[in-house]
Amino acid sequence: AQSVTQPDIHITVSEGASLELRCNYSYGATPYLFWYVQSPGQGLQLLLKYFSGDTLVQGIKGFEAEFKRSQSSFNLRKPSVHWSDAAEYFCAVVSGGSYIPTFGRGTSLIVHP
Amino acid sequence: DAGVTQSPTHLIKTRGQQVTLRCSPKSGHDTVSWYQQALGQGPQFIFQYYEEEERQRGNFPDRFSGHQFPNYSSELNVNALLLGDSALYLCASSLAGQGEETQYFGPGTRLLVL
Numbered sequence: 001a002q003s004v005t006q007p008d009i010h011i012t013v014s015e016g017a018s019l020e021l022r023c024n025y026s027y028g029a030t031p032y033l034f035w036y037v038q039s040p041g042q043g044l045q046l047l048l049k050y051f052s053g054d055t056l057v058q059g060i061k062g063f064e065a066e067f068k069r070s071q072s073s074f075n076l077r078k079p080s081v082h083w084s085d086a087a088e089y090f091c092a093v094v095s096g097g098s099y100i101p102t103f104g105r106g107t108s109l110i111v112h113p
Numbered sequence: 114d115a116g117v118t119q120s121p122t123h124l125i126k127t128r129g130q131q132v133t134l135r136c137s138p139k140s141g142h143d144t145v146s147w148y149q150q151a152l153g154q155g156p157q158f159i160f161q162y163y164e165e166e167e168r169q170r171g172n173f174p175d176r177f178s179g180h181q182f183p184n185y186s187s188e189l190n191v192n193a194l195l196l197g198d199s200a201l202y203l204c205a206s207s208l209a210g211q212g213e214e215t216q217y218f219g220p221g222t223r224l225l226v227l
Binding site: 032102103104 | 117119146153154155156157158161169171203205207214215216217218219220221223
């Protein structure tokens, strides 16, 4: 069965600093990979997704993620964090056939001024 | 382009009661999935509806049931509510056969069971 691990429950960064949120997945073949963001009391917004091809994918709001097959990772990055980026971030994996995402438990991003 | 909408936004029920949550998919989408998100957790898949039939189901008891209407909107029903059913219930929509692996989420309904 597929699984997703987000090892960091909380991440604190200063505004303007760079950010990297970690995501590791467990699945035999190359899955579809997603990052979603959830602001307090809100639903999930899709930031970016990886299906195949270029392993560095660009998303909305200045985010990018890199797929590394050898490490089974799909880490999310942003070069300069804004206070409005404070939210919960979820990594998700979809294996072929089911089209149902399995989510990690999320990483809460705190941004200090 | 209307996104996924859900109603109500908040709901308070007592143990043993029944609740119905509603979802309208993103314009052009025909598949609706429901998720339960407990506090501090990621969303957990409940079930998915397509062509008015339950197509897939997660590990949830039969107290959780649903329906999809001809206009693709959907309802989630939960019977005999337990305290542990308190959560944010998310609806997501997708288009079968065309990028259905990508789901678009609504704002959710927050259910509190007392």
